[in-house]
Amino acid sequence: MSDTEGHQVYTGYDRAAIDRAGQAEAFDAIGDRYDDVFPHKEGQLAAGAWLARELPAGSRVLDVGCGTGVPTARQLADAGHRVTGIDISPGMVELGRANVPGADFRLMDLADLETAGLGPFDGAAAFFSLLMLPRKEIPVALRMLHGQLRPGGLLALGMVEADVDDFAIPFLGHTIRVSGYLREELRQVVSDAGFEIEGEESFAYAPASTDVSPEIQVFLNCRRP
Numbered sequence: 487m488s489d490t491e492g493h494q495v496y497t498g499y500d501r502a503a504i505d506r507a508g509q510a511e512a513f514d515a516i517g518d519r520y521d522d523v524f525p526h527k528e529g530q531l532a533a534g535a536w537l538a539r540e541l542p543a544g545s546r547v548l549d550v551g552c553g554t555g556v557p558t559a560r561q562l563a564d565a566g567h568r569v570t571g572i573d574i575s576p577g578m579v580e581l582g583r584a585n586v587p588g589a590d591f592r593l594m595d596l597a598d599l600e601t602a603g604l605g606p607f608d609g610a611a612a613f614f615s616l617l618m619l620p621r622k623e624i625p626v627a628l629r630m631l632h633g634q635l636r637p638g639g640l641l642a643l644g645m646v647e648a649d650v651d652d653f654a655i656p657f658l659g660h661t662i663r664v665s666g667y668l669r670e671e672l673r674q675v676v677s678d679a680g681f682e683i684e685g686e687e688s689f690a691y692a693p694a695s696t697d698v699s700p701e702i703q704v705f706l707n708c709r710r711p
Contacts, residue, residue: 512660514577538565545608551615555582613644628679
């Protein structure tokens with residue numbers, strides 16, 4: 487039985503502790519500049535291609551923190567999958583709808599996904615969206631995503647390798663808060679949430695802006711048993 491059919495993971499989480507202040511506003515302000523600053527997404531494209539290729543034709547796929555819809559929602563939709571993208575930034579959702587009219591974009595916090603009645607899904611992508619959460623919430627979010635997937639469902643996860651927790655950083659003239667793990671701990675957190683890790687890649691990434699620091703991106707190809 488999946489969590490969508492039984493208990494809801496976020497039920498036991500302190501909703502008063504959820505603080506997204508400033509996160510959506512920063513991405514609203516950045517808007518379509520985001521794709522200009524992050525123009526080369528080889529790791530994300532490779533992980534998205536794995537997801538698109540391994541899923542059965544016409545699968546229902548969730549894009550968590552979909553942003554502008556480019557490249558992931560577009561990549562999955564172009565492969566013939568039925569894509570639902572969620573994001574807490576109204577500006578990003580608007581851009582997603584314009585960029586990928588064949589997908590369904592919703593203004594939604596991932597903490598509300600269990601009660602939205604959108605699942606279950608055959609696959610999910612979460613590229614750099616979970617790093618916007620405090621560390622104590624990331625395992626909860628992963629267990630929630632596990633519950634939103636059908637047995638055998640796939641998760642493509644992208645994180646930045648960093649030993650930080652809810653750490654404020656400058657980001658294109660704004661401030662956002664990010665969390666991360668060193669990769670061995672990341673693997674453990676993902677495994678503890680019930681996923682099997684089938685593949686891993688890492689990429690050194692330098693954004694096209696001196697306002698954003700270079701980073702190591704880690705991508706995990708995961709399956710719900």
